Amino acid sequence: MNLTLNIWRQKGKIGKFVKYQAKDVSEHMSFLEMLDVLNQELILKGEEPVHFDHDCREGICGTCGMVINGLPHGPLKGTTVCQLHMRHFKDGQEIWIEPWRSRGFPILKDLMTDKSALDRIIQSGGFITVRTGQAAKAEAIPVPKSDAELSMDAAECIGCGACVASCPNGSAMLFVAAKITHLGFLPQGQPERMQRAINMITKAEEEGFGFCSNYAECEAVCPKNISISTIARANRDFIRASFGYGAGKGGKAL
């Protein structure tokens, strides 16, 4: 199939869309492979290839991500862009490709953004403080299967930033809430639970991300289908923490 691509090209502060023609695209190609082929042509023509972040190309590392025709990671639900294949596009289609747009994700070049704000949010509390060697025997901590499953549902977050990219408010709440929920469902996560909610949510705001208006758009574009139930849980933890509940659980009144 043949496609018309409008790709955001940016070097320095200002960018613009540039039109490219992608010819003889196979339907079995992944979207990134389609861009690879385009880039090979550009290089041989003496132009700079389109820069985009990617690594594992199996939908788990969370490095890749671009907004395709207005949807982060493109038209297929529950999929990262590296796992999006061209069979989901039509011959002759015009495609608009943009980077994640958020104050928290400055654009580095073309479709590449700096997502290190997400790391800093994790640094503020997205962990269980246990030093190597301090661990109790694993069998000493039983976890109800249902809790373990719900925890795992949230833990699947790959930190790709699509939630931020899709949110009309540019909120990172789904990312934050997924971590709060992952650790909050486990007995090991209880001691720091309250403080974690306050620290992470406050940090996300500091990094320039928006707030949650419960649009649920993040859930709809999340490649791991993480539920906004996690956001309700994060809000609950935050509210309880700020009322001083669970002071013994690392909570404190604001």
Add this chain to the structure above:
Amino acid sequence: MLKLDSRIPSGPIEGKWSKRLQEVALVSPANKRKLSIIVVGTGLAGASAAASLSELGYKVSVFTYNDSARRAHSIAAQGGINAAKNYQNDNDSVYRLFYETVKGGDFRAREANVYRLAELSNVIIDQCVAQGVPFAREYGGQLANRSFGGALVSRTFYARGQTGQQLLLGAYSALMKEVGRGSCQIHNRMEMIDLVVVDGRARGIITRDLVTGQIESHVADAVLLCTGGYANVFFLSTNAKHCNATAIWRAYKRGAGFANPCFTQIHPTCIPQAGDYQSKLTLMSESLRNDGRIWVPKAVGDERNAVDIPDNERDYYLERIYPAFGNLAPRDISSRAAKRMCDEGRGVGPGKRGVYLDFSDSIARLGRNVIEERYGNLFEMYNRITGEDPYSSPMRIYPAPHYTMGGLWVDYDLMSNIPGLFVLGEANFSDHGANRLGASALMQGLADGYFVIPNTIGDYFANTRLSPVDANHEEFKAAANQAHVFIDKLLSINGSRTVDQYHRDLGMTMLEHCGMSRTKESLTTAMKTVGELRERFWQDVKVSGEACDINQELEKAVRVADYFELAELVCRDALEREESCGGHFRLEHQTPEGETLRDDENFAHVAVWEHQEQGPAIRNVEPLVFETVKLAQRSYK
């Protein structure tokens, strides 16, 4: 010749590690604060080492070429992590895990290292659970296990099909905790492009900032390479696109020994290549083999759809040839069997390079729900990539390069022959011999990072007097200068073919001539072709963009330049190892049934290659001594 002292403690195997722990000298907390350590790579080994060392009080700087520490390719490991907890009461033990790992590695690993690995497997699980890794649970709330890749006991712990992700996020969160505390510095999007050795000791690295293009010098008292393997030398592999060998290769060129480079693993269950544009191959977890049956049509050139071929016209070849293990036969054995079937012309799918992995019997026996619960996400992934529905027609799979058992030589303390240079995880050679069993890569990465290096690195510091060095030292200046020259050269060639075109050619040559089966002839051809390709590359490659900017083509070019040299070494090592063992299969050396035929008399050793500025590398040897296990032919029949 290299001085290769493996420093394996004496005494019975059960006591070696505790003996070593008692012997190592300690560093006082006050001194730890003054000692700086560079950790390159943030996979399981790197992240766990950096976090643990920072907790101990060392000054740690971590480097990753990714935009975040959480992206390292450990994240893609699907199946699970082994531990000898014996929760299933199925007669598992540390000894059994140790023995199976040595045997699985075809008796080409160091006994003592493997035993330590098995011993540490249990505390790894404890540590991960404490960090909040949501392992699968039984209804009673206890940890669940499954049997995995060629094991007769259920000892694999897992978190759905994303065990690597969860373990890495555990180690990453520990690392982030330390970074947040301010005791550890992290440098994202920074690639190590050289090692700096001062007075014979590793004292720092040269990096390229992938955002600004700056070449920078970083000084430390010790350097840890946790940079993974080199399977991308084959171009199409299951590794992430950016996985590369540059860090270990540059260390090799600075004098570190490279051990067993020819030990590469081809994973049996990957989605076959679909076209010429293919950029990488996707692994389907080996756990699928627990419930899937592998077959090809009995007749050559059978063009019918899989579902139209009746049972009696299917050849369930693994069950036929290896009745005891059947579809769970170890990786190297299943991979070669698949290749044989396709070589016979019985392959399926586009290009006839594929075999079926069929779940219809399991679905009939257990119900679709059970299969969906166990493998739902893998089935989805398969469907996303191929557009086919594996519930109604069998999957197609084919082997693909996946893991490299070879790597930099290290002693029992994980230190290379360059004092102060430590190598952890897949980047070293130590634990898997000639073939790695499923669910043991994660185990090794974490054992090295959490429990080995924090104990052994102190011994180096306590017994070494390090002179003060800074980035203005002439060795640093010289190395930085070399890096500039190297990059300028790449950018100035402005030839007619892209980096990817060269890399693809290299990969095809390597897979064809140095892949699942090798001969003297094929290896000689490969070395010749690789040499020619390398020469052409340096005369005719086209690298776009500038040095002082984000330049992904330049990043690739640096890596591929190193792959050429590494590929030649892989071929040479394969050529000199005149035996078959594990993933290294020389057609000249096989049993009448077509299995690997080891030559324990002449090759029960580690081949350690030593770089020479002029002339070919020198092959050194570390003999492997088996005090505990008896060498036996690996039989899975």
Add this chain to the structure above:
Amino acid sequence: MSWFVSYYRTTVGKKVVMAVTGILLFLFVLGHMAGNLQIFMGKDQLNAYAAALHSQSFAPILWTVRVVMGLSLILHVVASIQLTVHSWNSRPQKYAKIRYREADIAARTMILSGPIIAFFLIYHILQLTTGNIQPSGEFALQASGAPDAYTNVVAGFQVWWVSLGYIVAVILLGFHFYHGLWSWTQTLGWDHPKWNGLRRGLATFFCVAIVIGDIAIPLAVLAGWIK
């Protein structure tokens, strides 16, 4: 109070304020509607109800409600403005193309439906509570001197554009509630796998009830059922 201030400074704090004030305002709208529907029970009933509300003994309650509603409204509006500014700041550069899968029209127009409803509310109070605006002529009084609520409502709605404005405002209010009534459960963390399905259903039920209940009055007047 310091905890409230630092709490309010966070966006979740502001959202909680919006949720709580939103619930209060919703309860008022619900009660207000229930009272007004007495118009279908005849003039005497409605005027008696109006009189009761304005009676001496009820005054403390009336004024409490007025103050709480006023404060709620102010907090709701102020928080919404602050949050909207925050939202704009979070994405300095807009997308050239944007599509939504889940974020429905009601959710995305909260910031439009809100101010329109506020303007309508001012008009509504001026027309029917204080009587400053009289589209139909005079502000009717009963013999006792108290406002004749029934007559004022009927006379007002007989003017077609008053009814139309009212109906549009109520529909917008319905949209506002459609998202708001669901959204507060999330914001306040009222999440349970068992009840989550119910949240959307209840929100829809109440917003439909309010729209139908409130629209019924002008429609009945226009249709001539209430004179």
